[in-house]
Amino acid sequence: MVWMQRPVPKQRFDLQGVKQGRWGGRTGRNRPAKASGAHRVAENPDADRRLELKRQLEPHFLFNSLASISGALPDDAFVARKMIDELAEFCRLSLKASTCADWCALSEELDLLRAYLAVEMARWGDGLAVEMVCPAELAQERIPPLLLLPLVENALKYGRATCAERLILRIVARRDGADLVVEVVNSGRWVDNADSLGVPSLGVGLENVRARLADYFPRRHTLEHGSEGGWVKVALRLRPATGPAC
Numbered sequence: 001m002v003w004m005q006r007p008v009p010k011q012r013f014d015l016q017g018v019k020q021g022r023w024g025g026r027t028g029r030n031r032p033a034k035a036s037g038a039h040r041v042a043e044n045p046d047a048d049r050r051l052e053l054k055r056q057l058e059p060h061f062l063f064n065s066l067a068s069i070s071g072a073l074p075d076d077a078f079v080a081r082k083m084i085d086e087l088a089e090f091c092r093l094s095l096k097a098s099t100c101a102d103w104c105a106l107s108e109e110l111d112l113l114r115a116y117l118a119v120e121m122a123r124w125g126d127g128l129a130v131e132m133v134c135p136a137e138l139a140q141e142r143i144p145p146l147l148l149l150p151l152v153e154n155a156l157k158y159g160r161a162t163c164a165e166r167l168i169l170r171i172v173a174r175r176d177g178a179d180l181v182v183e184v185v186n187s188g189r190w191v192d193n194a195d196s197l198g199v200p201s202l203g204v205g206l207e208n209v210r211a212r213l214a215d216y217f218p219r220r221h222t223l224e225h226g227s228e229g230g231w232v233k234v235a236l237r238l239r240p241a242t243g244p245a246c
Helices: 037-043 045-072 078-099 106-127 149-162 205-216
Strands: 128-133 167-176 179-187 221-228 231-238
Touching (some): 045 078, 078 106, 106 128, 106 167, 149 179, 205 221
Antiparallel strands (some): 167 179
């Protein structure tokens, strides 16, 4: 499946599909160290309901604010309006990912990447080309939500800084034996020291990915990178729990 940029309807600021998390319960020294969600709700159902209503309002006001900004733009500000619309869609999907369970389908993660990349493509126009390939049989593979986003963000950030011409980004998912392999490839060169290029960086992206991989796939993953011939490739390999350690 190859993804190309698609037309996006304006004003997509609905909250459909966003799952709200739950927590509740009393605080204090006598509270058990761990309690099931059902027990916490039983202890203080009012607090749980209030928190859920509050969580519904937080993204609601965010999307309404984005809609107001979009509506206030001049009629000829097409690119800015499109970026705001795409940003709203990205926020909706990222909120859904951050409040869902520990796992998501690979297809859901790729939808999030499409929304993120649509904002960037609206900004850079012909200066950015994106290709995304994922065979249909891999769509339901489980991965931690937001796992791939830091890899794609780094590819764009450092690719722009090291690629003099049009930036090309490829995201390819494939099966290698029992393993799921996801490759993020961009034109440019590998950067070990972001400061040397004057690229703003918090140094969080790759370290966060490595920490989450160690938590979700202990001894069952590899994260490798290489640079050759004007291309940078980051390859993520995930092995099922039934397979041997990497």
